[in-house]
Amino acid sequence: xxxxxxxxxxxxxxxxxxxxxxxxxxxxxxxxxxxxxxxxxxxxxxxxxxxxxxxxxxxxxxxxxxxxxxxxxxxxxxxxxxxxxxxxxxxxxxxxxxxxxxxxxxxxxxxx
Amino acid sequence: xxxxxxxxxxxxxxxxxxxxxxxxxxxxxxxxxxxxxxxxxxxxxxxxxxxxxxxxxxxxxxxxxxxxxxxxxxxxxxxxxxxxxxxxxxxxxxxxxxxxxxxxxxxxxxxxxx
Numbered sequence: 001x002x003x004x005x006x007x008x009x010x011x012x013x014x015x016x017x018x019x020x021x022x023x024x025x026x027x028x029x030x031x032x033x034x035x036x037x038x039x040x041x042x043x044x045x046x047x048x049x050x051x052x053x054x055x056x057x058x059x060x061x062x063x064x065x066x067x068x069x070x071x072x073x074x075x076x077x078x079x080x081x082x083x084x085x086x087x088x089x090x091x092x093x094x095x096x097x098x099x100x101x102x103x104x105x106x107x108x109x110x111x112x
Numbered sequence: 113x114x115x116x117x118x119x120x121x122x123x124x125x126x127x128x129x130x131x132x133x134x135x136x137x138x139x140x141x142x143x144x145x146x147x148x149x150x151x152x153x154x155x156x157x158x159x160x161x162x163x164x165x166x167x168x169x170x171x172x173x174x175x176x177x178x179x180x181x182x183x184x185x186x187x188x189x190x191x192x193x194x195x196x197x198x199x200x201x202x203x204x205x206x207x208x209x210x211x212x213x214x215x216x217x218x219x220x221x222x223x224x225x226x
Binding site for chain 1: 116145154155168205213214215216217218220
């Protein structure tokens, strides 16, 4: 019940394309869903996050769509750029200390 | 402001040796998390502290792993004895206060056990 399933494992798009990364969870106790971006040799960095009472959140070119009934959420990157090439992790959080359960990651490559 | 600081950045050791990884959280943050990242298992939470007190160590894989936080500005993760399967990148993250959503990750320590 603690698992967060993420797909696809890897994704290649052309510059300007809209990559979509999907995640699904089982535990309804999760109450916060962040996305992290990780570049090679760096630690993950918070990109955008959403709570389950909201169906969509946009920050710049990044959008999270959330479907509470289906227990799914996804990240869309509008007008993707080569600089967006990184590994993206979805996560789910619960509890007062905000422990994070991570998805398996998606390696995104944006071709110039 | 300095972010989360981890040392060393790279560690290569032989099987059976003791390894100590160090973390300095962001000043003023009172929650600290240790994660391990591998290709096979992804990012796993090992242990977290709140106000220097270990709250949940259920992610620590074996008794060979131990973690301490003697004060608000320093934490260690120790592996004794180390084994090749411990090879991974170990991240430390800190959070501003209990209930805060954001976790700020350090650059990680890449551990290789031969």
